[in-house]
Amino acid sequence: FKDDLIIEGIIGSSPAIQQVLKLISSIAPASLAVLLEGETGTGKELFARIIHQNSRRNKFVAVNCGAFPSGVIESELFGHVKGAFTGATSDRKGKFEEAHDGTIFLDEIGELEPFAQVKLLRVLEVGEIQRVGSDQTRRVNVRVIAATNRNLEAMVQQGKFRDDLYYRINMCPLYLPPLRERRDEVPILLEYF
Numbered sequence: 354f355k356d357d358l359i360i361e362g363i364i365g366s367s368p369a370i371q372q373v374l375k376l377i378s379s380i381a382p383a384s385l386a387v388l389l390e391g392e393t394g395t396g397k398e399l400f401a402r403i404i405h406q407n408s409r410r411n412k413f414v415a416v417n418c419g420a421f422p423s424g425v426i427e428s429e430l431f432g433h434v435k436g437a438f439t440g441a442t443s444d445r446k447g448k449f450e451e452a453h454d455g456t457i458f459l460d461e462i463g464e465l466e467p468f469a470q471v472k473l474l475r476v477l478e479v480g481e482i483q484r485v486g487s488d489q490t491r492r493v494n495v496r497v498i499a500a501t502n503r504n505l506e507a508m509v510q511q512g513k514f515r516d517d518l519y520y521r522i523n524m525c526p527l528y529l530p531p532l533r534e535r536r537d538e539v540p541i542l543l544e545y546f
Contacts, residue, residue, distance in 0.1 A: 359406045362399050369530040373400065380525045381407035386477060388462075388522050389500040391529030397500035398460060400529060405456040410496055412455025416448050419464035427469045428485050437486025449482045449493050456496045462522065463503035463514060470515045473497075477521040497522060 358378045363370065380387060381404050389397040398415060405413045421429055428437075432447030448457060459465075465473065476482055477497060481490040499522045508514035 358403075360403055361406070362396075363403070373527060373529060374403075376525075376527055377404055377407065380404065380527075382409065383525075384408075384496050385524045386497045386499065386522045387525040387527060388505075389498065389527050389529060390505075391500075391502065392531045393502050395529040395531055397502075397529060398458060400527070401456075401458040401498045401500065404498060405458075405496075408456065408496065410455045412452055413458065414448050414452035414455060415458040415460065417460045418469075419461035423466060426466060427472065430469060431472060431482045431484055433485035434487045437484070441486065444484070447482065447484065449476060449495055450491065452495045453493050454495075456498060459497060459499045461501060462499040463501045463505055463508060465514075467515070470518050474515065474518045474521060477518070 358374060358381075360374060363374070377400065387401075387404060389400055391397055401415075402413060416429065418426060428441075428445070428447065430447050430449055432445050432450055433441050434444050435441055459473075472483070476493065476495070480492055480494060482493055483490050505514050505519050505523075509516045509519050
């Protein structure tokens, strides 16, 4: 990979990690959606930040799609207008508007509700969001980096995840190997910690 690649936070240099960094150096400058796949604890957010740091984008906004109760994620991602629902006392930007001209990291994307999946697909297709309770659309320029520890392809087959959304976020798939596939790094990590 390029010598000038910013790789803050990476400990170890196994061939598997070197391969991931090589891919990152080629995809980071592009604006394509990236899907980071790997088990819990493989550093998906760390690698998302590395992709962002090596892009030309100015903001990084992280969202854990599994952390919000049903019905709330849409407002978190796309914002809402005053009166859209009980408790909406003022207009509020969503994470996509916050990330305008930057990168949004959607962790645990497999947890996204079906209606939010439809709205996310619209953002990826035409670059527009619509706040909850509004009939106006707003343009956003956001690079999407999604992450999952689930098998999205199997979820598509089971009808639990939209196939068109899967193909939109899977433009640049990146598999992050677990530590058991990088045993040569265990002594380095032990010394570090």
